[in-house]
Amino acid sequence: MRKVTKQVMAVGIAIALAATSVPMTTQTVSAAKKTAAKKAGKKSSKKSSKKSKNTISLKVGSKKKLKVKGVSKKTKIKWKSSKKKVAAVSKKGVVKAKKAGTTKITAKYGKKKKVWTVKVTKKTAKKAGVASVAVLDGKTVRVNLTAAKALKASNFVVRKKADGSGQFAYALRVASVTKLSSKVYEVSLATDDNIPYDINYIEDGDYVQVTVSALPGNKSGQTQYCYTKNAEARYFTGVVGDKIERSVGFSQSHTGYLNSMKITGVPNGLTAKMQGDYFKLEGTLKTAKASIMTLTAKDEKGKKLVQKYSCYVGSSSVMYSYIEAGGRVILANDNSSEYFEVYTVGGSGAYTYTLPSNTNKYISFNSGDIVFDSYRYDDKGDKKIYLPARNYSVAYQVKDTKGHINKGTLAVNAVNGVKVSGRVLAADGTGIDNATVVASFKNDNNKYYRNACYGYSYSNGDTDSYGNAKMKSGDYNMIVYPSVRYNFYASKNDVRHTVSSKHVGKNGATVNFKLALYKVLLSCGSDDLTCSWYDSDRDYIGYGKTLFLKKGTYSINATKNFVEYKATFGVGGNRTVKLTKGESSKVYGSLSLDNTVSVPAGNYMKFIPAETGNYTITMDSSDQEYTSINVYTMDDLITTAFSKSNQIYDNTTNSWVYEKNITMNVALTAGRAYYIQNYCNSDDRTASLTISKEDTEE
Incomplete structure (x- = not known):
């Protein structure tokens, strides 16, 4: 019985152990699998990472430089591509993708090598968009695209604004669009030459935005219109001891605010403080010296600005003289004179100007100006002889009362201008007299003294300023610089016709105008x-x-x-x-003897004397401003005796003063109409006017 019991217990224990050992074994296997999976994952990740580092993706046409790490610069590396048609590699390891596909790039160095897999894909088609916008002039805008795209005028919307912080609210009218290439378009605005200040015109400093909604890429671009020119010559002058408070800045047009501003060569005794887009110089000049002061800066587009000032600081013992614009080009055959001012600082302050060796009848000194006369008359005085066209070098001398002497030379190039002529016509072809004709050109490098020439259309039978008789109504002519491209316009009574970009060669040109008059x-x-x-x-x-x-x-x-x-x-x-x-409505009323009337400034009172004789006119005036009594007839102002003002010279104070009242005596003829005017500098001042007849002594 005891044996049986032991066997039963042993079987029970075995079964129990078997029952508890099964799940324990399962959990252990599962954890082992997870651990193994993690290790495998890490190995896989390392392989994947290593693989991805050695794999390069490129677009057709792109480049990439490969590097081998852990080698010195002196190590020789041989590069090779398995498929040169897909991608080639240079001696320096620069890979250039040529066509879609995969290739192996191998770098061999010593007994080692490194391999990259290069995958080349086709280049993605670039979406056409606005790349940049540029304003060429007041009515032309150029638009550059990132890719080719066929467009028409209706696709372009051009807007402008004057304030950089404002909105592009004003849309400009587009007249036409010209396709210069598959990616470049020129937009012409619908400007009206008959309007002097056309709002559809882009002014200097305006901001311009172009929007092209038909583009799949960037649809708009903007810029600021700045007519850029070279910095003009500028000068700074003074005398030792002068207290200075002056601003110096840039003459060049620029975009937006300036940065990186610097100034060098400031005259001794002055300090320069940056204030906005300029420098303020303050202090007292200490040293007599001629020097150059230089300002530099950059604008918001990165354009570098350089402005130089020629500084002349004189003293009682140091004197400087200079001419601002030597080397100018002037017209030798024009009907005008050109003036070149000689500036002097220091010395005594009282100067004598001479041209010591000058024998040229066309050149003279006049109150500190060297004058070039374009013509003189012959010995008979009836024929113009014009200044010969050539280079002139004129020596001048400045001397003060203390004996200081400055000498200098003026260089001038005189050229023969060419004639531009034509007619200014009305809508029906009738010649229009007294119309203004202007020829203008951009003057970027200060090559020319004038940037415009002016003329007027003549009346029938007039003789022009060059001696040509019997001009027809509407004819005009002018002398201009040769070999220049001009913009011409004629205008009268707010109607204007422009002929743009007309080149005038050595034989001159004919330019006609037709005004809608x-x-x-x-x-x-x-x-x-x-x-x-x-x-x-x-x-x-x-x-x-x-x-x-x-x-x-x-x-x-x-x-x-x-x-x-x-x-x-x-x-x-x-x-x-x-x-x-x-x-005339200016006749305010009629004046009778011994009656005082109030007359508004600028108006007249009519008076017809019944008797011939002497009369006294009195009018109250202001002691603060100029006032006068003027007496006119139907013909005109009679004599100086019939005009009298309240202005007198006070010898005590050596100055002009104004009297409170005006009294004048005049001799008038019976039956003739006289008009007595209250003339005053203030349009709103009314004066009291009285006329009385003087008693005749028997």
């Missing part, structure tokens, strides 16, 4: 209408009985001999206008 003939019986005409805004619109006006409605007037002519009419083409007339 219409001929208006004025009539008023047999009256002489040779007077100046004004519109309702008091703007001058012409002279004489023929006016040239643009389309619109007008109220015009003119005064001649105290008769005022008026008319209101519309202009849609050529027409004739009949005028009405009456006494």
Whole structure:
């Protein structure tokens, strides 16, 4: 019984042990698997990482330099590509991707080597977008794209603003778009040459934004229009002991705020403090010296600015003289004179200017100016002989009362100009007289003294300033510099026609203009209408009985001999206008003997004496400003005796003073109309006026 029991217990224990040992074994195996998996994962990760480091992806056309770590610079490395058509490698390890595919790049050094796998894929097509925007001039904008794209004018929207912190709210009208290449377009704005200040024009300093919504990439770009020119010559002068408070800055156009500003060569005794875009010089000049002060800076686009100042600091014993613009080009065959001022500092302050060796009749000294006359008359005095065209070197001398002497030389190049001529015509082809004609050019390098030439169209039968007789109405001519590209325009009564970018060669040029003006003939019986005409805004619109006006409605007037002519009419083409007339509105009223009346400034009182004799006119005036009594007839102001002011010279104070009242005596003729004016510098001042007859002694 005991044996059986022991066997049963042994079996039970074995079963129990078997039951508890199964799950224990399972847990141990599972943990072992996880540990093994982690180790395997780490090994796999290391292999993957190592593999990824040795694998390079490139786009067709791109480059990458490979490096072998752990070797000295002197170690010789041989590079090789398994597929040179996919990617080639240089002697320095620079890989260049050529076409899609995979290749092996091997670097051998000594007994070792390193291998990279290079995968080359096709280049992704670049999306066309706005790369940059540039304003070429006031009506032309160039747009550069990142990739080729066919566009039309309606795709472009151009906006501008004047304030950098403002919004691009004003859209400009686009006239046309020119395709210069597959990625470059030029946008021309719809500017109106007949409008003097066209809002559709881009002004210097404006910010411009171009938006092209049809582009898949960047759709807009912006820039600021700055007409960049070289720094002009500038000068700083003074005398030792002068207290200075002056600002110096840059003459060049630039974009935005300046940075990296520096100044060198500041005259001794002065300090320079940066204030915004300029330097403020303060102090007392201590040393007499001629030197150069230099300012440098960069603008927001990285453009470097350099501005030089020629500094001349004189003293009682040191004197300097200089001319600001030697080497100028002047017109030898023009009808004008050119002036070159000689500046002097230091010495006694009283200077004598001479041209010691000058025998040239065209060149003279006049109050400190060296003058080049473009012509002189022959011995008979009736023919112009023009200055020969050549280089001139003029020696000058400056001497002060203490015996200090400065000598210098002026270099001038005189060239023969060429003639530009033509006609200024109205809408119907009629010649327009007294129209303004201007030729202008950009002057980046100060090569020329003038940046514009002016002319006027003549009336029928006029003789021009060059002696050509019998000019036709509308003819004009001018002398300009040769071999220059000009912008020409003619204008009259707010109507303008521009001829842009016209090259004028050695034979001159013909430039004609047609203005959208219409001929208006004025009539008023047999009256002489040779007077100046004004519109309702008091703007001058012409002279004489023929006016040239643009389309619109007008109220015009003119005064001649105290008769005022008026008319209101519309202009849609050529027409004739009949005028009405009456006494001038400036005639405030009639004046009678011994009656005092108030007369507004600038107005007249009419007086017709019943008797011939002497009369006394009195008028109160201001002791603070100039006032006068003027007496006119229908013809004009009679004599100086018929005009008297309140201004007198006070010998005590050696100055001009103003009297409180004016009294004048005049001799008047019976039955003749006289107009007595209250003339005053203040338009709103009213004066009291009285006229009385003097008693005749028997």
